Amino acid sequence: MCCGTGLLAARLRLPGGLIIGALAGSATLHAFSLSNAVLPPVLLVPAFVVLGASVGVRFLGTTLGAIRSYFFASLGALLVASAVSTAFALLAAWLTGDDLGKLVTAFAPGALEAMTALGFALGYDPAFMSAHHLFRFAGLSVVLPVAARFMFAAVEEVEGPDRKPQLTGQEPHTK
Numbered sequence: 073m074c075c076g077t078g079l080l081a082a083r084l085r086l087p088g089g090l091i092i093g094a095l096a097g098s099a100t101l102h103a104f105s106l107s108n109a110v111l112p113p114v115l116l117v118p119a120f121v122v123l124g125a126s127v128g129v130r131f132l133g134t135t136l137g138a139i140r141s142y143f144f145a146s147l148g149a150l151l152v153a154s155a156v157s158t159a160f161a162l163l164a165a166w167l168t169g170d171d172l173g174k175l176v177t178a179f180a181p182g183a184l185e186a187m188t189a190l191g192f193a194l195g196y197d198p199a200f201m202s203a204h205h206l207f208r209f210a211g212l213s214v215v216l217p218v219a220a221r222f223m224f225a226a227v228e229e230v231e232g233p234d235r236k237p238q239l240t241g242q243e244p245h246t247k
Contacts, residue, residue, distance in 0.1 A: 073097045088184055095202050123185040153181035178204035
């Protein structure tokens with residue numbers, strides 16, 4: 073079933089379709105107690121090596137100049153995202169009594185594959201890690217368009233309906 077849901081999600085062009093679809097299939101089987109299967113480490117470790125390599129390959133062709141130009145903006149974004157996720161992990165640990173390390177890892181910013189592999193390496197349940205990151209991605213997919221709509225509506229209210237917001241920071245040409 074997991075292979076089928078993975079292939080279906082990939083065919084539907086969902087981001088990370090193979091892994092998300094397979095996780096959805098596995099979650100369904102486990103949620104309805106149709107399976108309690110767990111991959112043995114002899115299969116799981118090589119799978120995470122392949123996932124790690126696929127993450128690393130995404131940087132192929134990136135120049136040192138590009139890395140330098142984005143360094144400080146990326147560092148700032150990482151610090152803000154880490155502070156926010158750590159604050160919510162602390163709150164969740166306080167409310168649930170769950171392991172703080174597990175929650176910090178589950179709430180941490182990062183790609184689904186990388187954070188799942190990190191959670192596994194730290195001895196945490198990969199399904200727990202994946203579920204939290206999928207929920208974050210789904211939440212952002214809903215919240216960002218709504219926030220953008222409110223933001224552009226506020227700009228239109230201030231600047232008037234005839235003027236479109238300039239995303240480049242440049243003023244429009246007037247006649």
